[in-house]
Amino acid sequence: MRRTTITAAAAVLLLALTGCSAEDSGSAKEATTSPPVVEGPSKDERFINRVHDADFTSWPTSPPLEELTALPVQWCSELDAGHSVEYLFDEAGLYPIGEKWGTELSEAHELLLIGVDVYCPALRDQVTAELRESGVY
Incomplete structure (x- = not known):
């Protein structure tokens, strides 16, 4: 029972993080694949x-x-x-x-x-x- 509750909570959290629409998943994908901006010395x-x-x-x-x-x-x-x-x-x-x-x-x-x-x-x-x-x- 305890394992099922943890698994269910993880699944809900995962769905909340990934979103349900295709539009959200595309922007999330873009956000995670674009490299971070690294500034060098002035x-x-x-x-x-x-x-x-x-x-x-x-x-x-x-x-x-x-x-x-x-x-x-x-x-x-x-x-x-x-x-x-x-x-x-x-x-x-x-x-x-x-x-x-x-x-x-x-x-x-x-x-x-x-x-x-x-x-x-x-x-x-x-x-x-x-x-x-x-x-x-």
């Missing part, structure tokens, strides 16, 4: 990780992260508008430098490439072509 996190891996010698200590992560978005915007690397660093005032930190030019170009790779990879060819033409890359 662009800022990927950028900072790559910058740390680059180990720039012109930085005795790392610059403030807020200052550093603000640059790639601005670079990408200006590059997307058709401006050059020279324009970014000279006229637009987007050279990677702060009140208490600075970047050697060769490392500034490397930092720019890292930023472009992470934030606007479609513009990488444009930047590398310009750096090659100027003899920097």
